[in-house]
Amino acid sequence: MVDAVENQPPHQVVIVGGGFGGLYAAKALGRSNVNVTLIDKRNFHLFQPLLYQVATGTLSPADISSPLRSVLSKSKNTQVLLGEVNDIDPQGQKVIMGDKEVSYDTLIVATGAKHSYFGKDEWEEFAPGLKTVEDAIEMRRKIFSAFEAAEKESDPLVRRAWLTFVIVGGGPTGVELAGAIAELAYHTMKEDFRNIDTSEAQVILLEGLDRVLPPFAPELSAQAEVSLQKLGVSVQTKTLVTNIEDDIVTLKQGEEIKQIAAKTVLWAAGVKASPVGKVLGERTGVECDRAGRVMVEPDFSIKGYENIFVVGDLANYTQESGRPLPGVAPVAMQAGEYVASVIKHRLQGQTAPQFRYVDHGSLAVIGQNSAVVDLGFIKLTGFFAWLFWLIVHVYFLIEFDNKLVVAIQWFCNYFTRNRGARIITGRESLPSVPIANNGHYSGVKNRQPVNV
Amino acid sequence: MVDAVENQPPHQVVIVGGGFGGLYAAKALGRSNVNVTLIDKRNFHLFQPLLYQVATGTLSPADISSPLRSVLSKSKNTQVLLGEVNDIDPQGQKVIMGDKEVSYDTLIVATGAKHSYFGKDEWEEFAPGLKTVEDAIEMRRKIFSAFEAAEKESDPLVRRAWLTFVIVGGGPTGVELAGAIAELAYHTMKEDFRNIDTSEAQVILLEGLDRVLPPFAPELSAQAEVSLQKLGVSVQTKTLVTNIEDDIVTLKQGEEIKQIAAKTVLWAAGVKASPVGKVLGERTGVECDRAGRVMVEPDFSIKGYENIFVVGDLANYTQESGRPLPGVAPVAMQAGEYVASVIKHRLQGQTAPQFRYVDHGSLAVIGQNSAVVDLGFIKLTGFFAWLFWLIVHVYFLIEFDNKLVVAIQWFCNYFTRNRGARIITGRESLPSVPIANNGHYSGVKNRQPVNV
Numbered sequence: 001m002v003d004a005v006e007n008q009p010p011h012q013v014v015i016v017g018g019g020f021g022g023l024y025a026a027k028a029l030g031r032s033n034v035n036v037t038l039i040d041k042r043n044f045h046l047f048q049p050l051l052y053q054v055a056t057g058t059l060s061p062a063d064i065s066s067p068l069r070s071v072l073s074k075s076k077n078t079q080v081l082l083g084e085v086n087d088i089d090p091q092g093q094k095v096i097m098g099d100k101e102v103s104y105d106t107l108i109v110a111t112g113a114k115h116s117y118f119g120k121d122e123w124e125e126f127a128p129g130l131k132t133v134e135d136a137i138e139m140r141r142k143i144f145s146a147f148e149a150a151e152k153e154s155d156p157l158v159r160r161a162w163l164t165f166v167i168v169g170g171g172p173t174g175v176e177l178a179g180a181i182a183e184l185a186y187h188t189m190k191e192d193f194r195n196i197d198t199s200e201a202q203v204i205l206l207e208g209l210d211r212v213l214p215p216f217a218p219e220l221s222a223q224a225e226v227s228l229q230k231l232g233v234s235v236q237t238k239t240l241v242t243n244i245e246d247d248i249v250t251l252k253q254g255e256e257i258k259q260i261a262a263k264t265v266l267w268a269a270g271v272k273a274s275p276v277g278k279v280l281g282e283r284t285g286v287e288c289d290r291a292g293r294v295m296v297e298p299d300f301s302i303k304g305y306e307n308i309f310v311v312g313d314l315a316n317y318t319q320e321s322g323r324p325l326p327g328v329a330p331v332a333m334q335a336g337e338y339v340a341s342v343i344k345h346r347l348q349g350q351t352a353p354q355f356r357y358v359d360h361g362s363l364a365v366i367g368q369n370s371a372v373v374d375l376g377f378i379k380l381t382g383f384f385a386w387l388f389w390l391i392v393h394v395y396f397l398i399e400f401d402n403k404l405v406v407a408i409q410w411f412c413n414y415f416t417r418n419r420g421a422r423i424i425t426g427r428e429s430l431p432s433v434p435i436a437n438n439g440h441y442s443g444v445k446n447r448q449p450v451n452v
Numbered sequence: 453m454v455d456a457v458e459n460q461p462p463h464q465v466v467i468v469g470g471g472f473g474g475l476y477a478a479k480a481l482g483r484s485n486v487n488v489t490l491i492d493k494r495n496f497h498l499f500q501p502l503l504y505q506v507a508t509g510t511l512s513p514a515d516i517s518s519p520l521r522s523v524l525s526k527s528k529n530t531q532v533l534l535g536e537v538n539d540i541d542p543q544g545q546k547v548i549m550g551d552k553e554v555s556y557d558t559l560i561v562a563t564g565a566k567h568s569y570f571g572k573d574e575w576e577e578f579a580p581g582l583k584t585v586e587d588a589i590e591m592r593r594k595i596f597s598a599f600e601a602a603e604k605e606s607d608p609l610v611r612r613a614w615l616t617f618v619i620v621g622g623g624p625t626g627v628e629l630a631g632a633i634a635e636l637a638y639h640t641m642k643e644d645f646r647n648i649d650t651s652e653a654q655v656i657l658l659e660g661l662d663r664v665l666p667p668f669a670p671e672l673s674a675q676a677e678v679s680l681q682k683l684g685v686s687v688q689t690k691t692l693v694t695n696i697e698d699d700i701v702t703l704k705q706g707e708e709i710k711q712i713a714a715k716t717v718l719w720a721a722g723v724k725a726s727p728v729g730k731v732l733g734e735r736t737g738v739e740c741d742r743a744g745r746v747m748v749e750p751d752f753s754i755k756g757y758e759n760i761f762v763v764g765d766l767a768n769y770t771q772e773s774g775r776p777l778p779g780v781a782p783v784a785m786q787a788g789e790y791v792a793s794v795i796k797h798r799l800q801g802q803t804a805p806q807f808r809y810v811d812h813g814s815l816a817v818i819g820q821n822s823a824v825v826d827l828g829f830i831k832l833t834g835f836f837a838w839l840f841w842l843i844v845h846v847y848f849l850i851e852f853d854n855k856l857v858v859a860i861q862w863f864c865n866y867f868t869r870n871r872g873a874r875i876i877t878g879r880e881s882l883p884s885v886p887i888a889n890n891g892h893y894s895g896v897k898n899r900q901p902v903n904v
Contacts, residue, residue, distance in 0.1 A: 043596060044875045060512030062873035069644035070874075079646040082600045133877050144495060148534045192521035194531040421514035422522075423496045425585050 010035045010077075011347060014095060014104035016085045016276065018045050018068045021110035021312030021332035028340030030075030033347070037102060039081045039095070043067055047397060049329055051130050052173055055139035055266075056180035057422030064397070065133065085111075085276060090284050090305055106307045106343055109276060109294075110336065113313035113327060116272035116291070123244040127265040130173060137425060139266060143181060144424050146264045147189065150196045157261070163201040164262035166249050168241050169269030170207025171214070172364040175224060177266055178205040179367040182231040184422075204234045204260065206251065208269075211237055213372065215326060216362055220372040223381045227366045241269075271327060273314050284308065289316045298355060300339050309342075311335035325357055334358065363389045462487045462529075463799060466547060466556035468537045468728065470497050470520045473562035473764030473784035480792030482527030485799065489554060491533045491547070495519055499849060501781055503582050504625055507591035507718075508632035509874030516849070517585065537563075537728060542736050542757055558759045558795055561728060561746075562788065565765035565779060568724035568743070575696040579717040582625060589877060591718060595633060596876050598716045599641065602648045609713070615653040616714035618701050620693050621721030622659025623666070624816040627676060629718055630657040631819040634683040636874075656686045656712065658703065660721075663689055665824065667778060668814055672824040675833045679818045693721075723779060725766050736760065741768045750806060752791050761794075763787035777809055786810065815841045 011034040015022045018040035026038045044065040053059040068080045087096035088109075094101045115129030128138050143165070150162035163185075167178045185201035192198070205212065205228065211221035212228070212235060225235050236253070243250035249265055251258045273292030281288045286302040287295045293316035296302055300309045300317065312332035317325045325331045338355045345352040361375035363385075371385035380388060463486040467474045470492035478490045496517040505511040520532045539548035540561075546553045567581030580590050595617070602614035615637075619630045637653035644650070657664065657680065663673035664680070664687060677687050688705070695702035701717055703710045725744030733740045738754040739747045745768035748754055752761045752769065764784035769777045777783045790807045797804040813827035815837075823837035832840060 042876065043600060057514075060514045060873075061877060062509075062512045062875055065875045067644075067874050069641070073643040080644075081604075133875070137877075148495065152533075189521070191525040192519075192532075421512075422519050423514050423517045423585070424494065425513060425589075 011343075012037070012103060012105045013108065013343060014039065014102055014106075015108040015110065016040075016095060017110035017112060017274075017312070017314075018042070018080075019048070019110060019112050019312055019332060020329045021112070021314075021336040022108065023068070023071065024333045024336030025108050025110065025311065025340045026072060026075070026078055026336075028337045029343065030072070030078060032077070032340075032344050034077065034106075034343065036075070036078040037081055037104075038068065038072065038078060039083060039085055039097070039102065040068060041082070041084050043069070043080075043082055045071060046133060048131070049172075050393060050397075051133075051136050052176045052180060054133070054136035054421070055130055055177065056143065056184060057140055058180070060421050061133040061136065086279070088276070088279055088283050090308060093307075104307075106309070108309045108311060108336075108339055109280060109314060110310070110312045110332070111274035111276040111314055112332075113271040113273050113291075113293075115267055116270040117267070118270055120244075123267070126244045126246060127168060127267040129267040130177070140422070141424050142264050142266075143184070144422050147185075147193065147196070147198065147201075148424075149263070151193050152195070159196065160200075160202075161247055161261040162263045163196065163198075164204065164260065164264070165201065166204045166206065166260055166262040166265045168206050168244075168249075168265065168267050170205055170209070170212035170235070170237065171268060172362075174205055174207070174268035175212055175228065175364050175366060177268060178203050178228060178233045178235075179231055179365065179370070182228075182233045183367050186232050188422075199232075202234060203232060204236060204262070206239045206241060206249075207235070207237045208240050209237065213362075213364055216364070216372060216374050217379060220374050220379055220381065224364065224366055224372045227370045227372075227381070231367050231370070271313065277310075277314050280308070280310070291316075299342050299352070300335055300355070301342075309339045311339055319357065328362075330360060331357060363392065365389050463795075464489070464555060464557045465560065465795060466491065466554055466558070467560045467562065468492075468547060469562035469564060469726075469764070469766075470494070470532075471500070471562060471564050471764055471784060472781045473564070473766075473788040474560065475520070475523065476785045476788030477560050477562065477763065477792045478524060478527070478530055478788075480789045481795065482524070482530060484529070484792075484796050486529065486558075486795065488527070488530040489533055489556075490520065490524065490530060491535060491537055491549070491554065492520060493534070493536050495521070495532075495534055497523060498585060500583070501624075502845065502849075503585075503588050504628045504632060506585070506588035506873070507582055507629065508595065508636060509592055510632070512873050513585040513588065538731070540728075540732055540735050542760060545759075556759075558761070560761045560763060560788075560791055561732060561766060562762070562764045562784070563726035563728040563766055564784075565723040565725050565743075565745075567719055568722040569719070570722055572696075575719070578696045578698060579620060579719040581719040582629070592874070593876050594716050594718075595636070596874055599637075599645065599648070599650065599653075600876075601715070603645050604647070611648065612652075612654075613699055613713040614715045615648065615650075616656065616712065616716070617653065618656045618658065618712055618714040618717045620658050620696075620701075620717065620719050622657055622661070622664035622687070622689065623720060624814075626657055626659070626720035627664055627680065627816050627818060629720060630655050630680060630685045630687075631683055631817065631822070634680075634685050635819050638684050640874075651684075654686060655684060656688060656714070658691045658693060658701075659687070659689045660692050661689065665814075665816055668816070668824060668826050669831060672826050672831055672833065676816065676818055676824045679822045679824075679833070683819050683822070723765065729762075729766050732760070732762070743768075751794050751804070752787055752807070753794075761791045763791055771809065780814075782812060783809060815844065817841050 013034050013036045015026055015038045023045050026036055029036050044067050047064040050064045054061055072078045083097045085095045085097055094103045114131045117123045146162050150159050153159040165181050167174045182203045185198045189198050213221045213224050228235050240252045242252050247261055249260045277288055277292045277294045284305055294310045296310050296315045296317050300311050302308050313327040342352040363373050365371040369383045369386050371389040373380040373385040373388050465486050465488045467478050467490045475497050478488055481488050496519050499516040502516045506513055524530045535549045537547045537549055546555045566583045569575045598614050602611050605611040617633050619626045634655045637650045641650050665673045665676050680687050692704045694704050701712045729740055729744045729746045736757055746762045748762050748767045748769050752763050754760050765779040794804040815825050817823040821835045821838050823841040825832040825837040825840050
C-alpha cells in the first residue's frame with residue numbers, strides 16, 4: 001500500500017516533548033514508514049508519578065528516568081534531538097529552536113504542564129512544586145535540611161516551625177508527599193536525632209475542596225483521609241491558602257483566618273500548560289482554555305491544521321460526556337499511541353477509528369501498606385491497594401528500561417523502613433538559623449557554594 | 453576501671469569529618485563510655501572510590517552515600533552535627549563553627565583532601581575534578597552533553613573535539629574514568645545516535661610518570677595499559693600537561709610540545725589537603741608537608757597536643773620504612789579505628805599497642821571483566837581481578853547500609869551493558885555550539901536556568 005509513496009522522501013513526523021504522550025507516539029511510530037524526530041529539553045524521559053519518592057528520599061532521580069536515546073535506540077527511523085522549541089510556523093511547517101528550524105509534515109506537540117500558583121508566582125520561592133528532577137532534589141534538600149535545622153534549634157517556637165510541614169493540595173501528589181513525610185518523621189528517622197523527637201513533627205495537608213483526592217469516589221477519599229490521619233497527617237479540607245510568606249502560611253477556613261508557622265511549605269495544588277500552547281494558539285488561532293491548554297478535535301488535531309496534533313497535559317480534549325480528559329499519564333499514553341495510528345492510517349489513505357479513552361482507574365499511595373485504588377468496577381484500600389499500586393508502577397517502569405532496581409529498592413525498604421536516598425545535595429548552603437546552645441555545641445556556619 | 457571517672461561528665465570526643473577516617477573512629481567509639489560528636493559539612497558519608505561510576509552514569513549519588521545519622525543511629529552516645537569547622541582553639545579545647553563553638557576533651561580531625569591543580573587553579577574551570585557528589589554530577593553532565601553536542605555538529609573538526617575525552621592522571625581514578633568512558637562510547641551508546649558514530653570517540657589518558665597506576669607493581673601497570681588499549685583508550689605516559697584552555701590541552705612529551713583539541717578534559721591528577729590542616733598548623737605549630745598534610749606522631753596525635761589526632765588523607769604518617777602511608781580508604785579506616793582504641797586505652801590508664809598498617813593490597817578496575825588487583829602475595833588481572841574488585845566493593849558498601857541495590861544494578865548492567873543513570877541534570881544549559889545543518893533539523897537554543 002505504500003508503493004505509491006516509495007520514491008518520495010519519507011514523511012517527517014516531529015514530536016515535541018518526551019513525556020508520556022510524546023514518547024508513546026514515538027514508540028508507536030518506531031517501525032513505520034515515516035521519519036521521526038523527537039525533541040526534548042532533557043535527555044531522559046521522566047516517570048513523573050514517582051517523583052514524590054525522589055523528593056522524600058526513597059528513590060534516586062536516575063531510578064525513574066530513562067535516557068530517551070536508549071529507549072528509542074532500536075527505532076532506526078527515529079532521532080532524538082536535545083533542545084527547546086520556542087516557536088512554531090504552521091504555514092512553513094517547521095518548528096523553531098532559537099535560530100534553527102526543523103521541518104515537519106506532521107507535528108505532535110506534547111510539552112505538558114508545569115505547576116501553577118494561580119497567579120501568585122511570588123509563592124514559588126517559599127513553596128516549591130514538583131515537576132522536574134531538580135524540583136524533587138530541591139524538595140528533598142528542604143525536607144531533610146528542616147530536620148537538621150530543628151536539631152540545632154533551642155527556641156521551641158522556631159523548632160516547631162522547622163518541624164512543621166505544610167503540603168498545599170490534596171490531589172494524588174499532595175497525599176503521597178504528606179504520607180511519605182509522615183513516615184519519615186514518625187518511623188524512618190525516629191532514632192536518628194539526639195536533640196529533637198521527630199515524632200513531634202507536624203504534617204499538615206491542605207485541600208480547598210471538601211475532601212482529599214477529589215477525582216476519586218467519595219468513599220475512597222474518606223478512606224484516604226482516615227489512613228492519612230492514622231499515619232499522623234493533619235488533613236484540613238475546605239481550606240484556602242490566601243498567602244505564603246517565608247515562614248507563615250495564611251489560611252481561610254470558612255470565615256476564619258488562620259496562620260501556620262511552617263519553615264517547609266510544598267506546593268501540589270495546580271498545573272498550567274507549557275508556554276508552547278500559547279505560541280500554538282497565537283500562530284494558528286486555535287483556542288486555549290484558562291489553564292493554557294489547547295482545545296483539540298476528536299482526533300487530537302487542532303482546528304484548521306489537521307497535521308498538527310496536541311496530546312497529554314497540554315491538550316484539552318472534550319469527551320462525549322462533555323468533561324475534559326484528566327491530566328494523567330494513561331491519558332497521555334493512549335493519546336500518543338492514538339495519534340501515531342491516525343498518522344499511519346492517513347498515509348495509507350484510511351481513516352482511523354475514533355478515539356476512546358479506556359479508563360483503567362485511579363491510584364494513590366498513602367504510605368507503606370496503604371493506598372487507594374479505584375478501578376471503577378472495584379475499589380481497593382489498604383494493603384491490597386498498595387500491592388496493586390506497586391505492581392502497576394513496577395510494570396510501567398520496567399517496560400522502558402531495566403528498572404528492576406526500583407522494585408528491589410522498594411522490597412528492601414519494605415523490610416527495613418530505611419530510605420537510602422535521603423541525602424542533601426545541590427545547593428550546598430544550609431539554612432541560616434538562630435542556633436541552639438544546649439550544653440556542648442552551639443552552631444553552624446553557612447557553607448561554601450559549589451558549582452552545581 | 454572506669455569507676456574513678458563515673459561521677460565526672462563523660463569524656464567528649466569531637467570528630468571533624470565523616471569520611472572513612474572519621475566515620476570508622478565514630479563507629480569504634482559507639483559503645484564506649486565517651487560522648488561523641490561527629491561534625492560534617494554533608495549529611496552523608498560518601499563512598500568515594502565509586503564516585504567515578506556516578507560520573508559515568510552507572511550509579512546514582514544515593515547508591516554510594518549513606519546518611520551519617522542513619523549509620524550512627526544505634527550509637528546513642530553519638531550525635532551528628534551538620535556544619536563546617538573553620539577554626540580550632542587547642543588551648544581552649546574547642547572547635548569553631550562560624551560564631552559557635554564545640555568543646556572537646558579529645559579531637560579527631562579527618563577532613564581529608566580535595567583535588568589539586570598544582571597551583572594552576574584556573575584549569576579547574578575546564579578540567580573538573582572528582583571529589584564530591586556535585587563534582588560527579590557535573591562530570592556526568594559534561595560527558596553526556598559532549599555526545600549530544602557532537603550529534604548536532606556539522607563541522608568535522610569541532611565534532612572531533614566534542615568526541616575527544618582527555619583524562620589527566622593515570623592513577624586509579626584516571627584509569628577507571630578512562631575505561632568507563634571508553635565502554636560508554638564503544639559499547640553502551642553505540643546504537644543511540646544517528647549522526648555520529650560514537651566509536652569514533654577518542655579517549656586519551658595522560659600520565660606524567662612512565663606507567664599508569666604507579667603505586668602498583670610494574671607488571672600490573674603494564675597489564676592495565678594493555679587492557680586499556682584493548683578497550684580503545686589511548687594511553688600516553690611520560691606526558692606533562694603544561695596548559696589547559698577552553699578546548700585545547702597542551703602537552704609536553706620529552707622535548708616535544710603537542711596540542712589536543714578536546715571539549716572534555718577531566719582531572720584525576722592530584723590532591724591537596726583540606727584547609728583545616730593549615731589552620732591546625734597555625735594554631736598548634738605542627739608541621740605540614742607540601743601538600744598541606746599534617747605531620748603526625750606514631751599514634752596519629754600531633755606534636756605537643758596528645759589529645760588532638762589527625763587521620764586519613766589529611767595526615768602525613770611516616771612508616772618505619774620512611775615512606776608515608778598512602779592516601780587510600782583502608783589507611784583512613786584503620787587509622788580511625790586505631791585512634792578510637794588509643795582513646796579507650798587512655799581512659800583506662802593503659803597504653804594502646806603500636807599502630808601497624810595492614811596493607812590488603814591495591815585494586816583498580818579498567819572495564820567490564822577487567823581489573824588489576826595487587827594483594828602482595830598474589831597479583832590478579834582480567835575477569836578474576838574484576839570479580840574480586842566487585843565483591844570487595846559490595847562488601848564495604850553493604851557494611852554501612854542496605855546497598856544491595858548497587859550489587860543488583862551492577863548485575864543487571866553486566867548482562868545489558870546499559871547505564872541507566874546517564875541523565876544530564878544540574879546546570880540546565882546545554883553547551884552553546886555552532887550547530888549542524890544536515891538536512892532536516894539544524895539547531896538548539898540555550899535552555900532556561902533552573903534553581904539547582
